[in-house]
Amino acid sequence: QQQVKQSPQSLIVQKGGISIINCAYENTAFDYFPWYQQFPGKGPALLIAIRPDVSEKKEGRFTISFNKSAKQFSLHIMDSQPGDSATYFCAASSYSPYKYIFGTGTRLKVLA
Amino acid sequence: DTGVSQDPRHKITKRGQNVTFRCDPISEHNRLYWYRQTLGQGPEFLTYFQNEAQLEKSRLLSDRFSAERPKGSFSTLEIQRTEQGDSAMYLCASSLGAGSQPQHFGDGTRLSIL
Numbered sequence: 001q002q003q004v005k006q007s008p009q010s011l012i013v014q015k016g017g018i019s020i021i022n023c024a025y026e027n028t029a030f031d032y033f034p035w036y037q038q039f040p041g042k043g044p045a046l047l048i049a050i051r052p053d054v055s056e057k058k059e060g061r062f063t064i065s066f067n068k069s070a071k072q073f074s075l076h077i078m079d080s081q082p083g084d085s086a087t088y089f090c091a092a093s094s095y096s097p098y099k100y101i102f103g104t105g106t107r108l109k110v111l112a
Numbered sequence: 113d114t115g116v117s118q119d120p121r122h123k124i125t126k127r128g129q130n131v132t133f134r135c136d137p138i139s140e141h142n143r144l145y146w147y148r149q150t151l152g153q154g155p156e157f158l159t160y161f162q163n164e165a166q167l168e169k170s171r172l173l174s175d176r177f178s179a180e181r182p183k184g185s186f187s188t189l190e191i192q193r194t195e196q197g198d199s200a201m202y203l204c205a206s207s208l209g210a211g212s213q214p215q216h217f218g219d220g221t222r223l224s225i226l
Contacts, residue, residue, distance in 0.1 A: 006154075032212030043116075043203055043217035044155065051212075089154050093212045097168045099145065100215060102154030 002027060004092050006103025013110050019077040021106045023090035026071065030092040034100070035064065035075045038087045047088075048075070080110045114138070116218035118204050124224045125194055132190045133221045137206030144187050145215060146179060147203040148172065155203055161187060191223075199225045 005024045013019045023033075032051055036044035050057045050064040050073065057064045063076040077084055087107050091100040117136040125131050137144050142163050147155035158177070159169045163184035173179075176195075181187040191198055201222050205215040 043219040097160040099157040
């Protein structure tokens with residue numbers, strides 16, 4: 001119930017294309033869903049986050065789509081660039097201590 | 113906003129030695145978290161502080177691990193009698209406010225056990 005399942009494990013996209021990463025959860029008590037980007041040797045950096053009272057949130061080239069009934073959410077990266085090549089993690093949190101449960105990560109490679 | 117700072121960035125030690133890591137959260141952030149990340153995996157929660165109080169510890173945190181956050185500012189994570197399985201990246205994150213909030217991560221301490 002505490003798991004967050006993330007797919008695909010790896011993704012290769014052409015420059016200018018759309019990258020889509022999916023996550024699914026079981027625990028309906030989760031109330032906050034962030035996405036993080038991580039480069040080798042660095043800590044995760046917050047990209048964008050959503051709460052379950054909205055179905056979509058957009059910030060620049062990054063969009064989260066959220067389907068509460070299906071218990072799924074996804075990250076869309078529009079106009080993908082080589083600089084977007086990194087590992088992406090979805091996460092979920094709920095009630096105290098509001099710890100994050102992370103997905104297993106998606107390694108994205110954007111070809112120039 | 114100077115971000116979350118962790119020290120050292122890398123630590124190499126022999127099995128059986130004790131190690132201590134430090135985390136300086138974003139100032140005014142009342143919550144501080146420790147996570148552990150192994151290669152190819154997402155971070156896993158270890159422990160959480162609200163101000164100076166340690167409010168939750170994961171089952172991953174054996175009795176060889178201890179964490180403190182004196183005066184609700186910086187935090188330390190100590191591992192005693194290190195084992196090969198302790199090799200990982202140890203990440204610190206901080207957040208502010210009530211309810212589920214954005215957590216801001218440091219760049220971690222990479223621990224290697226020889």
